[in-house]
């Protein structure tokens with residue numbers, strides 16, 4: 001199936017949609033991430049067909065006027081470009097992803113271009129996006145695309161899910177946004193919008209539930225092209241308007257239908273866990289990776305343990321990220337844990353006491 005055009009993604013008024021959910025066909029990803037079992041019945045908050053049709057119309061109009069112009073949304077963006085964007089955007093904001101995505105697309109416009117490289121190059125050019133195991137996963141996916149799919153990204157949810165490192169969300173999102181398939185795409189932003197708009201709660205459940213999947217399936221237009229735009233528009237509303245900390249309800253195109261506003265904006269029933277950073281192993285691992293990314297030769301363990309000044313470095317090259325690492329003032333056992341963890345996760349290799357990116 002061909003990719004949807006820009007007009008299809010942002011076009012005008014959709015027809016009314018029946019609200020019968022699509023039948024379930026999957027519960028478990030190759031990566032082992034369990035997806036809640038599919039619906040046997042509708043959501044607890046039932047919308048009438050005309051209410052749902054109005055929601056579709058309002059959000060579709062809003063999306064046509066307000067959606068950000070992003071290169072992976074362009075009609076000529078390849079399925080590979082969409083796949084890379086979906087992996088990069090997980091837990092990382094658009095503004096940080098954009099330059100790295102552009103660099104990757106220039107360097108590796110096709111999966112075969114990345115598959116030819118050592119996996120360490122994917123990690124090197126991941127930059128500071130965080131969670132660098134995603135770079136290894138993309139490299140493994142590119143290799144499988146070349147070896148098992150003739151270099152073409154598979155065009156179905158099932159085919160995508162069969163790629164190493166591609167989970168349920170990514171498979172659904174790429175099937176929808178690259179191949180125009182009707183798939184239930186449920187990310188953090190979509191969950192939050194559904195929770196407020198339909199369920200009337202400030203936050204979704206701490207982890208994805210079967211009821212949320214039922215709701216998402218029920219809300220999605222039956223028409224395939226409209227379902228693609230619906231997924232994109234709800235996601236965009238969550239990113240731009242119905243944000244986690246301070247929803248801009250006065251700017252919201254669906255405020256008249258919002259169950260959370262109608263309920264008097266009840267507070268969340270739990271406090272979301274903050275993402276600690278300073279002083280964590282994650283911060284230290286990031287600092288070690290910053291050294292390995294710029295290093296042109298393997299880095300001796302002693303360099304991580306001693307201040308760069310003691311090693312006689314000029315303030316350039318690896319000395320800069322090494323200085324940043326030493327400013328963390330981490331305990332020796334934390335450094336050891338970080339280095340061991342990076343080797344164990346395949347993000348670094350250890351040879352004769354020297355560390356380097358994977359070859």
Ligand code: SF4
Nearest residue numbers: 242247249252255258
């Ligand atoms: S009215 Fe406010 S809470 Fe409701 S969907 Fe819009 S932005 Fe979110």
